[in-house]
Amino acid sequence: MVTVVGVRFKKAGKIYYFDPVDIDIREDDFVVVETARGIEFGQVVVGPKQVPEEDIVNPLKPVIRVATEEDKKQHTENKMKEKETLEICMEKIQNHNLDMNLVDVEYTFDNNKVIFYFTADGRVDFRELVKDLASVFKTRIELRQIGVRDEAKMLGGIGPCGRSLCCATWLGDFEPVSIKMAKDQDLSLNPAKISGICGRLFCCLKYEHDIYAHILQKIPDIGATVLTPDGKGVVVGVNVLLELVKVKISNLDDNDEEIQTYSLYDITKTKEIGAENEQGLSEGLEFELKELDEIQ
Numbered sequence: 001m002v003t004v005v006g007v008r009f010k011k012a013g014k015i016y017y018f019d020p021v022d023i024d025i026r027e028d029d030f031v032v033v034e035t036a037r038g039i040e041f042g043q044v045v046v047g048p049k050q051v052p053e054e055d056i057v058n059p060l061k062p063v064i065r066v067a068t069e070e071d072k073k074q075h076t077e078n079k080m081k082e083k084e085t086l087e088i089c090m091e092k093i094q095n096h097n098l099d100m101n102l103v104d105v106e107y108t109f110d111n112n113k114v115i116f117y118f119t120a121d122g123r124v125d126f127r128e129l130v131k132d133l134a135s136v137f138k139t140r141i142e143l144r145q146i147g148v149r150d151e152a153k154m155l156g157g158i159g160p161c162g163r164s165l166c167c168a169t170w171l172g173d174f175e176p177v178s179i180k181m182a183k184d185q186d187l188s189l190n191p192a193k194i195s196g197i198c199g200r201l202f203c204c205l206k207y208e209h210d211i212y213a214h215i216l217q218k219i220p221d222i223g224a225t226v227l228t229p230d231g232k233g234v235v236v237g238v239n240v241l242l243e244l245v246k247v248k249i250s251n252l253d254d255n256d257e258e259i260q261t262y263s264l265y266d267i268t269k270t271k272e273i274g275a276e277n278e279q280g281l282s283e284g285l286e287f288e289l290k291e292l293d294e295i296q
Contacts, residue, residue, distance in 0.1 A: 002053055005063065006046025007033055012153065014172050017055075019062045020048050030067035030075075032109065041067060041075045041109040071109075078107040085137070089116055092132050100124045103146065104154045113140040119151050149174055152198035159196060166203055174203065181205040184212045186240065215240050220269050227268040230260060 004017040005025050018033050025031065027047035033040055067075075086105045093102060100120040107114055114137055118124075126143050133141045146154075149167065156168035167174065182194050182205055196202050220226055224235045228247055236259060237246035243264040250257050 001050040002056055002060070003048055004051055004056070004060070005044050005048050007031060007042040008045045009040055009042040012168055012170050012172060015045060017051070017060065019060045021062050023063055023066060025063060025066060030072060032064045032067055032071055034061045034064055038108045038112050039064070039110040041071060075109065078109065082107060085114060088136065089133060092129055096129050098124055098126060098129060103151050111139060113142060115142045115144055117144050117146050117154065119146060119148065148198040149200055152196065157197050171203060175206050177201040177203060177205050181209045184209060184216060212240055215243060219245065219264055225270045227270055228260065228262055229266060
């Protein structure tokens with residue numbers, strides 16, 4: 001086991017582990033740490049704790065010190081400079097007539113590098129822009145192209161739910177989201193209704209998907225034949241979260257049909273194939289046999 005502290009450099013940013021060495025560090029302390037890109041200023045969001053060695057990305061960088069008042073002042077000054085730098089860079093982009101959208105600017109704590117984040121539809125030749133910016137700021141310049149999800153995270157905003165974007169307030173990492181998650185949750189597949197302001201599928205589709213997937217393993221498919229307390233029937237609808245199943249039951253006495261709702265635990269799946277399914281399977285089998293005949 002290794003003792004670490006978790007440090008975050010941006011609001012809702014990814015948490016990185018650092019070696020606290022012998023420094024007395026507490027949660028919410030501001031610290032100065034050594035990173036792969038230089039000296040950085042961050043906030044401790046996970047206090048000292050023991051983690052398995054396999055969870056560590058070696059080499060584990062050390063915490064240099066708990067931030068002093070001078071460090072905090074330096075960090076504040078860097079943030080103020082970023083606003084001015086952003087405006088200058090936007091002007092330079094227009095002068096060079098580049099098809100790119102500047103999103104954010106970030107100074108490293110020691111001012112050894114300025115990082116410009118931008119979005120673009122394709123590749124951008126910004127070599128002349130870098131030379132121009134280097135001559136103005138007299139430091140190392142890095143232009144980093146980001147995706148639309150990262151852009152939304154940096155800029156923030158209000159989602160269709162009326163709340164601040166998850167990615168900009170608390171979601172540290174983006175997780176893969178697929179259209180299958182929307183299907184499993186029986187949501188409209190209209191892109192306008194299941195996409196966020198970034199134009200990608202809602203991150204929140206992932207939140208409940210595991211419980212949907214777990215219940216769907218137990219719920220019979222629509223069209224399946226099941227046994228109910230009132231007899232045999234065919235599933236015509238399901239409510240996944242409430243674990244309810246709508247079943248169409250045929251009354252043999254008067255050839256009448258009725259639809260009843262049952263709990264998932266009050267019905268039993270059968271291996272019998274419904275009339276419609278049986279017909280579909282036989283047609284599929286005939287088609288496969290015909291294909292085999294043509295091949296032979």
